[in-house]
Amino acid sequence: MTDNSVMIIIVGLIAATLRVSTPLILGTIGELFCEKSGVLNLGIEGTMVIGAFIGFTVADATGSLWTGILVSILAGIIAGLLMSIMTVWLGVNQHVSGLGITLFLSAIASYGYRLVYGEPTTPPTLDGFSVVSILPDNLLVSRITNQYLLTYIALLLIPIIWFIVNKTRIGLWIRAVGENPEAVDAAGVNVYWTRTIALMIGGGFMALAGSFLSLAQLGAYTYGMIAGRGWVCIALIIFANWQPSRILWGAFLFGGASALQLRLQSLGIKVPYELFLSLPYLVTIAALALAGRSVTSPSSMLKPYRRE
Amino acid sequence: MIKFRLEKHSSPYWVRIIIPFAAILVTFLITSIILMVSHVNPIEAFYYFLVEPLSAKASLIEVLVKSTPLFLTGVAVSLAFASGYWNIGAEGQLIAGATAGAGIGMIVQGVSQWVGIPIMIIGGFLAGALWALLPAILKVKLSVDEIVTTLLMNYVILYLVSFLLNGPWKTTTNPGWPQSPEISLSTTFVKLIPKTRLHIGFVIALVIILVVWFLLTKTKLGYQMRASGIGRQAAYFTGINVNRTILISALLSGGIAGIAGAAEVGGIHYHLIEALSGGLGYTGIIIATLSALNPLAVIPSALFFGLIETGARSVSRALGTPIHLGGIVEGMLLLIILGAFLFQEYRIRRVKK
Numbered sequence: 001m002t003d004n005s006v007m008i009i010i011v012g013l014i015a016a017t018l019r020v021s022t023p024l025i026l027g028t029i030g031e032l033f034c035e036k037s038g039v040l041n042l043g044i045e046g047t048m049v050i051g052a053f054i055g056f057t058v059a060d061a062t063g064s065l066w067t068g069i070l071v072s073i074l075a076g077i078i079a080g081l082l083m084s085i086m087t088v089w090l091g092v093n094q095h096v097s098g099l100g101i102t103l104f105l106s107a108i109a110s111y112g113y114r115l116v117y118g119e120p121t122t123p124p125t126l127d128g129f130s131v132v133s134i135l136p137d138n139l140l141v142s143r144i145t146n147q148y149l150l151t152y153i154a155l156l157l158i159p160i161i162w163f164i165v166n167k168t169r170i171g172l173w174i175r176a177v178g179e180n181p182e183a184v185d186a187a188g189v190n191v192y193w194t195r196t197i198a199l200m201i202g203g204g205f206m207a208l209a210g211s212f213l214s215l216a217q218l219g220a221y222t223y224g225m226i227a228g229r230g231w232v233c234i235a236l237i238i239f240a241n242w243q244p245s246r247i248l249w250g251a252f253l254f255g256g257a258s259a260l261q262l263r264l265q266s267l268g269i270k271v272p273y274e275l276f277l278s279l280p281y282l283v284t285i286a287a288l289a290l291a292g293r294s295v296t297s298p299s300s301m302l303k304p305y306r307r308e
Numbered sequence: 309m310i311k312f313r314l315e316k317h318s319s320p321y322w323v324r325i326i327i328p329f330a331a332i333l334v335t336f337l338i339t340s341i342i343l344m345v346s347h348v349n350p351i352e353a354f355y356y357f358l359v360e361p362l363s364a365k366a367s368l369i370e371v372l373v374k375s376t377p378l379f380l381t382g383v384a385v386s387l388a389f390a391s392g393y394w395n396i397g398a399e400g401q402l403i404a405g406a407t408a409g410a411g412i413g414m415i416v417q418g419v420s421q422w423v424g425i426p427i428m429i430i431g432g433f434l435a436g437a438l439w440a441l442l443p444a445i446l447k448v449k450l451s452v453d454e455i456v457t458t459l460l461m462n463y464v465i466l467y468l469v470s471f472l473l474n475g476p477w478k479t480t481t482n483p484g485w486p487q488s489p490e491i492s493l494s495t496t497f498v499k500l501i502p503k504t505r506l507h508i509g510f511v512i513a514l515v516i517i518l519v520v521w522f523l524l525t526k527t528k529l530g531y532q533m534r535a536s537g538i539g540r541q542a543a544y545f546t547g548i549n550v551n552r553t554i555l556i557s558a559l560l561s562g563g564i565a566g567i568a569g570a571a572e573v574g575g576i577h578y579h580l581i582e583a584l585s586g587g588l589g590y591t592g593i594i595i596a597t598l599s600a601l602n603p604l605a606v607i608p609s610a611l612f613f614g615l616i617e618t619g620a621r622s623v624s625r626a627l628g629t630p631i632h633l634g635g636i637v638e639g640m641l642l643l644i645i646l647g648a649f650l651f652q653e654y655r656i657r658r659v660k661k
Binding site: 096227272 | 342346394396442443446450452453455456457459460461462463464467468470471474475587590593594597630631632633634635636638639640642643646647649650
């Protein structure tokens with residue numbers, strides 16, 4: 001192999017990693033808001049599914065991709081509201097509520113898909129977002145910089161979210177209700193509403209992650225297209241130790257493993273591709289094992305708050 | 309106040325019985341809205357959903373067939389949850405058991421079914437327990453959250469199955485829908501009623517439920533499991549080896565889910581397919597919740613979900629609604645039950661005040 005072809009492979013790998021990481025970054029940001037406020041949101045997988053479906057269907061019906069994105073975010077906000085009714089206002093078990101929301105929303109998406117598209121032999125597609133060119137196309141590095149606008153937005157969001165969580169009043173409230181809700185309540189902040197707003201913001205990001213998949217990365221909607229990415233985001237937040245600045249590394253790790261398996265497949269290496277496909281999940285489990293005991297979750301996570 | 313307290317102590321049984329029924333009623337009321345949006349008459353739909361499957365012998369048996377794996381995933385999840393281990397991996401553990409069942413069915417031949425079927429069950433149990441092993445070890449050794457790891461393992465097994473069906477176990481029987489070779493006659497589950505799909509796995513599942521009930525309520529290990537489930541730290545301070553207890557519970561839970569998979573291969577499909585489960589493990593979580601983690605209550609809950617699964621098909625056939633209506637009802641029911649159980653608790657709380 002020449003130096004040049006090695007470069008092309010590496011550049012391609014980096015470009016693919018950025019693309020594959022985008023929904024993971026968005027979904028993990030969403031989960032960050034929920035968990036910082038003290039709520040583990042296992043509804044993430046279902047919220048991503050409904051986001052992908054609503055985004056695709058609305059974009060397909062209106063012909064406007066951005067309308068699809070906006071309506072999908074709205075659906076995610078409603079999903080977050082539903083999660084808050086269960087876990088914040090009723091204060092029931094967060095694990096089971098989240099799984100219930102995932103099962104419910106996934107079924108709604110499948111039901112809606114059959115109502116709208118029937119039983120097509122090939123999944124419906126549309127012309128999704130195209131990449132934006134920042135640098136001239138003849139440069140090798142342009143393969144890396146030619147990304148979807150949403151990928152750039154996701155990357156820019158990380159410092160913005162860091163700022164919101166750590167430096168603003170709403171960020172302080174969200175962190176505080178996740179650490180010590182009694183004290184925040186005594187200080188006159190409404191714990192219930194703060195958590196509700198955190199869950200609604202979180203749901204919006206999760207749905208955006210889903211609609212990025214259906215409107216940019218794949219340009220199609222199929223059953224099971226989210227394929228556990230929501231659960232990966234739950235793992236990434238642990239791996240990032242609940243720090244916005246560290247989300248990127250976990251997302252690149254999983255995204256890189258996914259991109260690598262695609263490259264290895266295309267290189268025709270004689271290992272069954274199914275084993276490559278399971279690689280990102282195994283890498284995530286290994287990363288969790290390495291993060292192990294060194295992580296500390298928000299101290300009031302999983303604890304419903306009831307005003308005395 | 310004293311009067312309320314008496315009510316609290318004497319009424320839970322009534323409340324506990326009423327709550328699931330109230331939750332089911334509310335679920336179907338909300339489902340009516342979804343049905344009307346999709347231009348289906350709700351009354352007609354509910355007839356096909358809940359009444360029609362019970363009105364003919366063939367479909368009644370089909371309800372029992374559909375309940376069989378749900379008995380096992382429901383009790384598997386109940387056992388783990390009762391011990392404070394959040395095993396969300398029953399789906400993957402079931403598929404692991406099914407994979408083992410398909411493998412055993414290809415190897416074990418020329419013996420009596422009374423030898424072959426126990427081998428299938430033991431193999432399914434071991435495979436399910438094996439698939440539960442990694443998350444369980446990571447949990448007790450490194451405190452790695454089992455929810456995420458058990459969920460991720462569900463995806464890994466799907467790729468393993470896909471590899472087997474497109475590689476070593478490839479057949480040409482049904483192009484586009486890969487399946488493994490048919491299992492031997494020795495490992496085929498005996499039918500309970502000839503010419504139906506109801507097989508001996510139904511009885512085995514009920515026996516396992518009774519065994520788990522006995523384990524949880526009548527043995528020292530069961531007591532330790534429930535104590536760990538109520539409070540890990542408190543259990544630890546009373547001298548219980550919590551890690552060992554949770555590990556045993558996790559492996560038993562995985563093993564029972566694995567038996568469900570082996571029974572689906574041995575009694576229904578006779579080969580392995582990619583879509584063998586389609587959420588039986590996740591439905592187990594709903595059943596466990598509806599049963600309030602009580603193994604005996606898993607029996608009526610799983611029968612009800614068997615009815616929902618059969619009913620969703622019946623509605624779909626009769627009225628053309630998407631089959632996913634069943635999933636909507638199941639997911640919504642889970643959320644409403646959670647809320648309803650709390651309502652009971654909340655009333656008690658207010659009484660205390």
